[in-house]
Amino acid sequence: MNPVDSTAAPLVLRCNANHVVTLTLNRPQARNALSTELIAALQAELDAIAMDTSLHVVVLAGAGSAFCAGHDLKEIRAAGYAPEYAEALFEACSQLMQRIVSLPQPVIARVQGIATAAGVQLVASCDLAIAADTARFATPGVNIGLFCSTPMVALSRNISPKHAMQMLLTGELMDAATALRFGLINTLVPAAELDAAVDHLANKIASKSRHTLTMGKAAFYRQAELPLAQAYDYAKDVMVTNLQIQDAQEGIGAFIDKRTPIWCHGANP
Template identity: 70%
Template sequence: MSQSLLDRHDHEGVATLTLSRPDAYNSLSLELMQALHSELDAIADDTNVRCVVIRGAGKGFCAGHDLKQMLGEGEEAYYRCTFETCSQLMQRIVSLPVPVIAQVHGVATAAGCQLVASADLAIAADTARFATPGVNIGLFCSTPMVALSRAVQPKHAMELLLTGDLINAQRACDMGLINQQVPAAELEQAVATLAAKIASKSRHTLQIGKQAFYRQRELPLAEAYAVCSEVMVDNMQTPDAQEGIDAFIGKRTPHWQHR
């Protein structure tokens, strides 16, 4: 992990990843995307981590792709590498075995908005702003559209994509792009509280649930129920499910084995 691009801090089961290009509003250079993907791969194998928080340093969360870098390269192969790397990164967030929370302040635009939409949960400062403004510069936000159209209703996604307008945190919350907005001064604590709550659960159970959620979402109703019924049968037989149920009946705190 390049400390100049991405910082990681672990505390009681929560890994906080800070995008660290504040002078560029944490725009996603190829190197930053690669660093973030690499760190998520490491977290996937780290059984001590039960929740991930992604945040940005400086004045904003993330302003999308580094357009200066892309324009400077100016070759099809580089463009292809950039967008494929971004697509793989967003899919890695979804496939990660533990939940990912986006902690949003300032702006989250274009691929930054895509990052928010790809996260499992998102909490934003009430001063945060969101947009997919590619249409304004002749570069439609097609890859951000993939995550956005899965996070919000179609007409809301099209509104953002076709107008390129900035929306405030309340509007983003109303659309379902974020879970909640809080006063800017309370953002860090709100995210920490949510992350700690999630981190108190069984890692194995979190992994089972997250994987099942994304798998069933794309299936017809009957198939979704069939898949999730099997998931519950398997889940019921895990040590943590047996422990959790016994603890609930016995009115005590469960002791997770994370398996």
């Protein structure tokens, strides 16, 4: 067994500020490729954040010039393409993407450079995404004989089927303007303005009731899985429950009284 290098830099950097936590993938020398260890480190951070009621918004970023280049192909080759290794790797990655979706807090992708394969999967799994004009996106697995099947799950739930198939079948690198047109990202800004744009969006969301954000995010993904009539029945029940929460009553009162609401972030009246 190799000894643990206590001097090694953390695989995920964490910074908390004003109810917003930023997680930065920290393998810049590997373009933040999702090694087994990086997936585990990010999963652990998200699991801890899910339990922290002081945090309202998560920003996911990448260190260096790339956001995330997908899976670590060198690690995959070194493992001899073993089925047991591949099963564990792709299961862990799938659980990570589902953790982002199920996280109580909204997650914003901050994309400054390339996002390819599972890196696109990360962007598509986040609730929102802001990209610099230097960002590039691709699902290039088809170019190396390994179709981007797991990235396809998140991608096909974000953009139209024909746009998703275009990305998956061609493997071509597309610019941020095309990603915006496809609906993969919310906003495109000059690279020099990326941090300011992400901070503005994150702080704007973080200023809302945390309980309302959590309830709303969960309801959004749940209703999307249901037939229309069931979705309305479910959403109706969510609205009734939401109305009984103190923050909703405070917010309505503040709106009527023309004042700024004072959130308690979920306590019942």
